[in-house]
Amino acid sequence: MSTSEPLVRCEAVTHVYRDDTGAEVTALDGVDLTVHAGEAVALVGPSGAGKSTLLTLLAGLVRPTSGHVVVAGHDLGTLSERALLRVRATSLGVVLQSPGRNLLPYASARRNVAFAQRPARGSASGGTDEVDELLDAVGLLPRAGTAARHLSGGQQQRLALAVALAGNPPLLLADEPTSQLDRTTGETVLALMLQVRERRGTALVVVTHDAEVSRRLDVEHTILDGRLTTSARAGSGGAA
Numbered sequence: 001m002s003t004s005e006p007l008v009r010c011e012a013v014t015h016v017y018r019d020d021t022g023a024e025v026t027a028l029d030g031v032d033l034t035v036h037a038g039e040a041v042a043l044v045g046p047s048g049a050g051k052s053t054l055l056t057l058l059a060g061l062v063r064p065t066s067g068h069v070v071v072a073g074h075d076l077g078t079l080s081e082r083a084l085l086r087v088r089a090t091s092l093g094v095v096l097q098s099p100g101r102n103l104l105p106y107a108s109a110r111r112n113v114a115f116a117q118r119p120a121r122g123s124a125s126g127g128t129d130e131v132d133e134l135l136d137a138v139g140l141l142p143r144a145g146t147a148a149r150h151l152s153g154g155q156q157q158r159l160a161l162a163v164a165l166a167g168n169p170p171l172l173l174a175d176e177p178t179s180q181l182d183r184t185t186g187e188t189v190l191a192l193m194l195q196v197r198e199r200r201g202t203a204l205v206v207v208t209h210d211a212e213v214s215r216r217l218d219v220e221h222t223i224l225d226g227r228l229t230t231s232a233r234a235g236s237g238g239a240a
């Protein structure tokens with residue numbers, strides 16, 4: 001990837017779901033999106049507009065019906081499953097709406113984070129200090145020894161964020177990362193994401209209904225009926 005190449009480039013991305021009856025739902029319709037390294041982007045819009053679909057496409061969990069989703073120089077729609085897994089392990093941290101999907105339910109919080117360090121580093125184990133730093137940053141150090149399945153929904157959401165950041169990915173994708181949290185804990189999570197962006201240059205793409213979360217990011221993209229419109233934020237350093 002050249003230095004001028006954006007981290008994320010979506011070109012004319014369309015995604016059509018087909019339900020059990022064969023009926024088609026166009027969730028995304030000709031979406032163009034660019035995210036540069038270190039940029040913090042909010043995706044907002046009404047329920048059912050297509051935000052989560054766009055995030056799952058960026059995460060390589062679903063392939064677009066047509067168009068291109070290019071992340072870190074890889075056109076995700078054309079990669080083999082194996083190559084896709086490699087891109088996901090090295091370039092992406094993902095926090096889904098159901099955080100339990102990203103966690104090992106029987107492993108402790110600490111093991112979940114330690115395990116997530118491995119693929120990106122290519123080594124047997126990452127630093128224990130860094131694991132505990134991440135757990136501390138999301139307020140879970142006192143629960144480090146607790147199995148993920150015994151954590152509350154909000155605690156699992158925070159653990160999923162620590163897991164997503166453990167591999168030091170250049171891009172963090174988060175779907176409603178503060179939705180299950182009270183205002184104070186939500187602020188902790190937002191502060192961690194912004195700190196990681198500041199310190200490591202991690203780009204953020206955050207689906208949110210929370211106006212405060214969106215306000216703190218560089219740029220807000222609104223999705224309506226599967227189409228994306230951009231509102232540049234006055235006074236921010238982010239690109240539109």
Ligand SMILES: Nc1ncnc2c1ncn2[C@@H]1O[C@H](COP(=O)(O)OP(=O)(O)OP(=O)(O)O)[C@@H](O)[C@H]1O
Binds near residue numbers: 017025027049
């Ligand atoms: N697996 C699926 N099969 C069929 N249709 C789907 C599927 N997932 C989503 N859809 C449809 O695609 C459209 C976009 O859904 P999506 O979940 O992306 O919206 P959203 O903006 O994230 O909504 P919310 O804010 O409620 O999470 C909706 O009409 C939804 O019903």
